[in-house]
Amino acid sequence: MVLLNLPGQIGAGSLSFMAMIGRFFMFVGQALLRGFGGPFYWRxxxxxxxxxxxxxxxxxxxxxxxxxxxxxxxxxIGGSRFNAEGIVASIVVLGITRELGPVLGGLMVAGRVAAAIAAEVGTMKVSE
Structure with missing residues (x-):
């Protein structure tokens, strides 16, 4: 009895999944239309x-x-133990550009921008 209902269950699950995908793409389309539609304030x-x-x-x-x-x-300090002082600059450049630079830069920008926006909103709230 269960095996006879299996194709129906698979079909219902597939239709439900496809409907969910369709709703997602409709949401994305509406978000893009509303995001790029209307007046754009260049200043x-x-x-x-x-x-x-x-x-x-x-x-x-x-x-x-x-x-x-x-x-x-x-x-x-670590390289002086092995007489490898000459490669300090290349290791620092690679370490900063590849690993630490993007992460720390993103954190600093996020922190600074969040603090500036919070201060601006606080000023608006006080002056209401």
Whole structure:
């Protein structure tokens, strides 16, 4: 009896899955239409681009500077045991560019931007 109902259950599950996929793509399409539709405020966009991107560069630069200095010191101390002081610079460059730079840069930008937006919202709330 169960085997006779198995194709029906498989078909119902497949139809349910396909309906879910269709609803997802309809949601994505509506989100894209509403996101790119309507008025686009270039001045506000460029202002936020400068505030979030360009003004975060000093924070990222200081983070990279101090992280590179600490990494260079640690690699020099470890490499001096094996007479490998000459490769400190290449290890630091590879370590910062490949591993630490993107992670620390992303964290610094996220923290700075979140703090700036929270301060702006707090100022709006107080001045209401």
């Amino acid at each position: 506000v966009f460029l202002d936020q681009l400068v505030r979030i991107g360009y003004l975060s560069l000093p924070v990222i630069g200081l983070t990279a500077l101090f992280t590179g200095a600490v990494l260079a010191l640690q690699i020099y």
